[in-house]
Amino acid sequence: MxxxxxxxxxxxxxxxxxxxxxVSMPSSSxxxxxxxxxxxxxxxxxxxxxxxxxxxxxxxxxxxxxxxxxxxxxxxxxxxxxxxxxxxxxxxxxxxxxxxxxxxxxxxxxxxxxxxxxxxxxxxxNRDHLDPESVSGRSSTTERISVSDYDEEYSDDEFRFAGDSISETERVSMIAMADLKAIAESMISAGYGKECVKIYKIMRKSIVDEALYHLGVERLSFSQLQKMDWEVLEIKIKNWLHAIKVAVKTLFSGERILSDHVFANSGKIAEACFSEITREGAMYLFGFPELVAKCKKSPEKMFRTLDLYEAISDNWPQIESIFSCESTSAIRSQAVTSLVKLGEAVRTMLTDFELAIQKDSSKTPVPGGGVHPLTRYVLNYITFLADYSGILADIFADWPLTMTQSPLPESYFQSPDRDENPSSEISVRLAWLILVVLCKLDRRAELYEDVAQSYLFLANNLQYVVVKVRTSNLGFLLGEDWLTKHEKKVREYVSKYERVGWGKVLSSLPDNPTAEMPPEKATVSFKSFNAAFLEVYGKQSTWIVSDPKLRDEIKVSIAMKLVPRYREFYDKHRVGLRRELGSDSVHICSPDDLGNYLSDILHGSRDSGSVSSHSSSSYHRSNGNGP
Structure with missing residues (x-):
């Protein structure tokens, strides 16, 4: 009763x-x-x-x-x-x-x-007080307000149970949500749920659509995206990357909470309302990456494609939770489809990237034997890829590299932790790409007429690779063994460069520089050394070692091989040499000056066409005083 x-x-x-x-009742009733x-x-x-x-x-x-x-x-x-x-x-x-x-x-x-x-x-x-951000942020507090609040004496004070812990805005929002819930339950119970639901859907859908519009979510077709310049499309991708964070964590989450609260006593109505309110906007939001994935693919689009994939992947647990009901299954499917298409696009672009490396046909030697543009481009590209290693491991999990695809030695495919470590799969692929570019560099080294410069070119480029790997996430992916192996290879190239490039200079000195010999023979050796050094110095003043540390190490190594031996010969025979040369125009440098001349090499030159003659003239001027 x-x-x-x-x-x-x-x-x-x-x-x-x-x-x-x-109703009048008859007196005789x-x-x-x-x-x-x-x-x-x-x-x-x-x-x-x-x-x-x-x-x-x-x-x-x-x-x-x-x-x-x-x-x-x-x-x-x-x-x-x-x-x-x-x-x-x-x-x-x-x-x-x-x-x-x-x-x-x-x-x-x-x-x-x-x-x-x-x-x-x-x-x-209460549009402002019931905005999705506010609702999603105070869901746990709001759950304490129910229709039962209307069953007892009811006043605003009942909503101050949290004391100072809630703001006036939160209090107003909580009251509004409780009122909506009470009205909805009353109307549904009386058989007027259809009218209530209609109003709710119209009002809340307009809020969701407006919020998505302000977030930059546009209803674009594939043909529209396909015609866009990449710079314009990239701006839209950046806007989308921001939009998905807000939409998932705030907009859709808040709407789900509000629908579940207002129609708490009818789960089917709550799901139907939420589905209709968010379906259109969510389908456009989660469908955008699929359209991007279908557009023309090129290497520069790789990283934005990975950003799109990462954004959906990171938000997937919430997407799956928010759109968990059957009526929103199409939204979940669209998000998954976009992930699949983005993954396919990434795999295609990485394959195309490798083919582009292999097809590189540049025939012009890099001046001075420096770092090849292909090396810089590829290593910088791969370095950025390494920052997405987790995402790439997910994308390539079901697409392992095989021996028929790759020129890598079989040992690369027998890593003991390859099956246990998902990132090892992408490590193999990145190592493969580096090997592809190193193989191309071996062919480019053949373009140099001077064998010593070929080895310097290889040392320069491999050193660039090693430094980029060690100073980025590539170092973690490829491991210390890989680095040690390739650092050793750099030293081998440097050793060959020194042997070939400076062998003639060293051989111009006697095997035993302190041995007795006639002044005439010593003079011949001095002249031979002078000519050989002048030739090498002239050439290598135009050569370059880009890495300062490696350049200093090479100079120290050359100086240690050359200067002490020359000093012994110079100190032993300079007196006889002075008498023998007399007023001869040939000038011989002192051992102390030798190191100064070596400091000029391997820095390259802006004008490679005139460097050799300029260096030769400088050498003669610096030796004007003789021994």
């Missing part, structure tokens, strides 16, 4: 019904039962309250909001509707054709019209 009706019977006499507001009296009173109380807030009966109702004007009366209004519904159920069971039932049904229609208006006003007036 409704509590309000019982309280009225026990503590006050039943009011006399006016002809205009109640039989005595009414206790239940009949209670039902009539509940209907009359509901009539008085519903009529007060009827738009057609009261000007006051047009200008005032029931739920904003008096929370106590709002509670009474909902309770009256509930009691009216109970009375109607009683009347249907007793006499489904009674005039009282007809009147009650009309009265319920008026009440539902009012609640429909209140529902709309709360949604409209």
């Amino acid at each position: 409704p509590r309000k009706g019982m309280r009225s019977i026990l503590f006050k006499p039943s009011p006399l019904s006016s002809p205009s507001s109640s 039989p005595r009414r039962s206790f239940s009949d009296s209670l039902i009539e009173e509940n209907i009359e109380f509901a009539r008085s309250l519903i009529t007060k807030w009827d738009y057609d009966q009261s000007n006051y109702a047009h200008t005032t909001s029931l739920f904003n004007d008096s929370r106590h009366e709002a509670r009474q209004y909902l309770n009256a509707i509930r009691d009216l519904q109970s009375a109607m159920q009683y009347l249907v069971a007793k006499d489904s054709t009674s005039q009282m039932l007809v009147d009650s049904q009309l009265l319920m229609q008026v009440a539902m019209k009012r609640l429909e208006k209140e529902f709309y006003q709360i949604l409209a007036a």
Whole structure:
């Protein structure tokens, strides 16, 4: 029995019904039962309250909001509707054709019209307080407010249970959510859920669509994207990368929380509302990466494609959770499809990248034997790829590298942890790409006429590779063994360069520089050394070693091989040499100057065409004083 009706019977006499507001009972009718009296009173109380807030009966109702004007009366209004519904159920069971039932049904229609208006006003007036970001941030607090709050004496103070821990904005939002939930439950219970749901879908969908628009989510077709310049498309991708974070963590999450809260007593309605509100926007959002993946592929698009893949992959747990119901399965499928298409695009681009390296046909030697542009481009590209190693490992997990695809030695495919470590698969692929470019460099080294410069070119380029690997994530992926092996190879190239490039200079000195020999023979050796050194110095003043540390190491190594031996020969024979040369125009440098001349080499030159003659002249001028 409704509590309000019982309280009225026990503590006050039943009011006399006016002809205009109640059903007249014949004087000869039989005595009414206790239940009949209670039902009539509940209907009359509901009539008085519903009529007060009827738009057609009261000007006051047009200008005032029931739920904003008096929370106590709002509670009474909902309770009256509930009691009216109970009375109607009683009347249907007793006499489904009674005039009282007809009147009650009309009265319920008026009440539902009012609640429909209140529902709309709360949604409209609280757009800011019910924004998805606010809702998603306070879901746990809001869960403590339920329709049952309307069953007892109810005031704003009930929402201050958290004290100072909630702000005024949060309090307003919580009240609005509780009101919406109470109204929705009342309307659905009375059979007017369709009207309630329609308003909710229209209002909330407009908010979601507007939010996505401000986030830059556009409804673009594949043909539109295909025609865009890459610079324009890249801007749209950047906007999308920001949009997905906000949309998943805030927009869609907040909408799911709000729908589940407002329609807490009907999971199917909550799912249907959320699905219809978000489906269109979510399909456009998660469909954009698929369209990008279908566009023309090129190496420079690789990293933005990986960014798209990473964004979906990182947000997938929340996407799967938020869109978990059957009615949103198409949204989940679209996100998965985009992932698959992006992965295929990445695999295609990496294959094309390797083919582009292999097809490089540049025939012009790099001036000075420096680092080849292909080396710089490829290593910088691979270095950036290494930053996406986790994503790449996922993409290539089902596409292992095989011996038929790769020129790598079989040992690369027999790594003991390859099956246990997912990143080892991408490590193999990156090592493969580096090997491809190193093989191309071996062919480029053949373009140099001077064998010593060929070895210097190889040392320069491999040193660049090693440094890039060691100072990036590539070092972690390829491992210390790989680095040690290739650092050793650099030293081998340097050793060959020194042997070939400076062998003639060293051989111009006697095997035993301190051995006795006639002045004439010593003079010949000095002249031979002078000519050989001048030739090498002239050439290598135009050569370059780009890495400062390696350049210094090479110079120190050459000086250690050359200067001490020359000093011994010079100190032993300089007196006889001075007498032998006399006023001869040949000038020989001192051992101390030798190191200074060596400091000039391997720095390259801006004007490679005139360097040799310039260096030769400088050498002669610096030796003007003789030994």
